[in-house]
Amino acid sequence: MSLKEHILNDVEILSISEKIGDIQELFNQLTYTHMPVEDEGVYVGCISENDVRCFENEKTLEDYKYSLEGFFVREGNYWLDSLEAFAQNNSNILPVLDTENHYLGYVELNEMISLFKETPFLHEAGNILVIEKAFKDYTFGEVSQIVESNNAHLLGAFVSKMENDMAEITLKITPSGMNEIIQAFRRYGYIIISEHQEDTFNKNLKDRSKYLDKYLNI
Secondary structure, three states, rough: EOOHHHHHHOOOEOOOEEEEEHHHHHHHHOOEEEEEEOOEEEEEEEEEEEHHOOOOOOOEHHHHHHHHHHOOEEOEHHHHHHHHHHHHOOEEEEEOOOOOEEEEHHHHHHHHHHHHOOHHHHOOOOEEEEEEEEOOOOOOHHHHHHHHHHOOOOEOOOOOEOOOOOEEEEEEOOOOOOOHHHHHHHHOOOOOOOOOOOOHHHHHHHHHHHHHHHHHHH
16 A cells, blocks of 8 residues: 555645744644755755754754755655654654655654554454574575464564574464464474463473472472
């Protein structure tokens, strides 16, 4: 789904000649972290509220042009692209531009999150499984093969953490045969991060531990 049908137009782009005091007042009325700025009809970046609060109110944006942040999305971008841009720029508003860098409007963080909520990854019933393996050793092809060979389907998967060359992968799986899937991942060298009642491996370890404690206490 492209961004075209989600573009809003109720916030006008600021001129580079705008006074800082007027922009500070505008931020008082809005809940956005940034505002888009143009110079002679062409988008030149966003100004953040945090920066504006530190500027002299009698000056103009032209005096602080160095502080503009040049993030944006194109009208033909997929909505998921916007979530990445929101995260990278710590913003709740994204300017949408055409191919000539003219401002068409903006998209809002809350609306893009609501689209994500409607995806099968969040909306459909299923089990969340978090696994870990060295980044160089795993493939999504292998992950999906393990799930599907145990008569289940992937509703979604993403790398949720990267640390010390290890990749943590979060999966959402249709609710069937979780124990078999978990054991299959272990056979392929994956570490199971999440806890599951269906996981007989952990249950067996606990049972053996209790038996050993009982034996040692005889």
